[in-house]
Amino acid sequence: MRNSNEIIDDIANREYEFGFTTDIEMDMAPVGLNEDTIRFISAKKEEPQWMLEWRLKGFQAFKKMQFPKWQHFEMPELDLQKLSYYAAPKKKKQLNSLDEVDPELLATFEKLGIPINEQKALAGVAVDVVFDSVSVATTFKEKLNELGIIFCSFGEAVRTHPDLVKKYLGTVVPHSDNIFAALNAAVFSDGSFVYIPKGVRCPMELSTYFRINAENTGQFERTLIIADDNAYVSYLEGCTAPKRDENQLHAAVVELIAMDHAEIKYSTVQNWYPGDKDGNGGIYNFVTKRGICKGNSSKISWTQVETGSAITWKYPSVILQGDDAEGEFYSVAVTRNKQIADTGTKMYHLGRNTRSRIISKGISAGHSDNTYRGLVQVGPRAANARNFTQCDSLLIGDRCGAHTFPYIESRNSTATVEHEATTSKIGEDQIFYLNQRGIDTEKAVALIVNGYAQEVLNQLPMEFAVEARKLLSITLEGSVG
């Protein structure tokens, strides 16, 4: 019997053939990266001149940059000239019923408790009339419109709100920030745009699920969220359902801007295809996420649950510019088999009385490598800045690795910076104790791991948290014993 990984590989490879070796499809940019590619993309998207120029600036920066060398893993060979940077959104093959869906995928949906209609939508099955997600999305949109909230695709925002995009684009993650951000600036496919006007509290969690309904945003997503004075928004990215994609490199950019007394909460659940147990295939998830607390007493909070991808490499960060601003980073990163995660955060304290809190929980199993890397920087003006960092590593088995690289730079003597770190193994005693109460080892591990990640999971919006818990349990199935 073929195992699921073989099937997945098979499908991935087949897609690859169709995706990249077909000769001249109308809606396909030629393979390779040069100015013509970028002009082609921009023209296809019917972008204004300023957008094209910004992309070209990104490309100029990109050409001068090299891959970094400081990461705690071996950089895979990436030939960026071999990728195709534009393909018109592909129509997914429509299946007629769930019977046609890979049973393995269905089993996972089942375990995650995803409702049947959502399963269909995720697996690309034609959705029946009862579940009309388009009308759901429309209802939401009307409600948001009434409040003056803008929530649309990035491409749409470029057309309909050029002034806002121009004003904020690249102000947090410049086009020349790092090689992947520069690449994204040059070739970004699409993404989300959110603007919450002054004094408005967004009444619902915004998630891409409602915005796009399975529209393919491609591998270079770009998200820009602005919360004006006294505004609040909670944004959810990703999905607990396993996500497969033929594009190996994902280099997204997320920019958050919080004005006076504004708050942005950004939650991510990432479950991209991690590759097979020998580390073949899998997504490289190289993302630049950064927020700026521009206004006084503003707050930005990142929460992430990372279980997928062959390599996860990202540091969602906060620039605490306004006085009394607050930054938070809550992270659970799970690695198994040969997965790699090098993740953490950067907190830049610039304003007075700024506070930051970092809670990182790494869980490694199998032959995986899990690294926390964090920077807490206190500037000379940041009187009474405070940081608390707690970073814990949990090991399952004895062939995995956990590493911690905390950097602290303080230029203000009134600052308080605290760092706590622990490394522990799931104890045989703990597992035996739970066994003795009738709980099998797999469930015992799930229980222990969920307990361990509790503090982070608590930060997620409730429904998301329930799914994330199940995801953690499923991810670690078979890692013990």
Next chain:
Amino acid sequence: MLTIKNLHAEVDGKQILKGINLEIRKGEMHAIMGPNGSGKSSLSSVLAGRENYTVTQGEVIFEGKNLLDMAPEDRAREGLFMAFQYPVEIPGVSNLHFLKTALNEIRAYHNLPALESKEFLKLTKEKQQLVDFNANLMNRSLNEGFSGGEKKRNEVFQLAMLDPKLAILDETDSGLDIDALRIVAAGVNKLRSADKAFMVITHYQRLLEYIVPDFVHVLYNGQIVKTGTKELALELEEKGYDWLKEEVHQKESV
């Protein structure tokens, strides 16, 4: 209910149990006493199925089934409960969530539906009052930051909740002050019934003043060297274990 026949077991190649024979019937309270290193805790570990113990000889029949063939979780689901000498802490997992998981796993094993939250909470309240367990501790992380006494009382609370057929109390009295000891013993006494059996492992006779055993067995050097009633415990308290050790050595030299 439980029949142990000629049980031999070793740990790290060292022979610890050297032929244990014991019969426990429904409703009985058995006390296992003995000096340090005699194999008391090893016996409970072997029965519960701790991994690092290897059974080299003998058999254990529990309710008609071969106990030693079962995984630790199945032994628990069949109705064997061990109150640990050193209960572990599991941060972030609430006491109640843990108990609900355990209870429902056991129910599923017996093809019973999972308990509704309402029923579960009702049961929780009832048992918590029965064994006088501090309600504030129920929502805390499992044993995390509990005092020694609170941990032991939590073991008795779990015992009440999971309602096993056979409960092994492994030195539940160790580290308890006299008040905590009384409460723990009172809890255990309330749980005694005609269809439940207990095996109480202890160093001291003190616990047996509160939990009165039907039988007292003395374990020495991996074997049960003497069996008696509660009077034996008193005798041991008074005279220590040395006279028994000598008896054993005399027998051996004959």
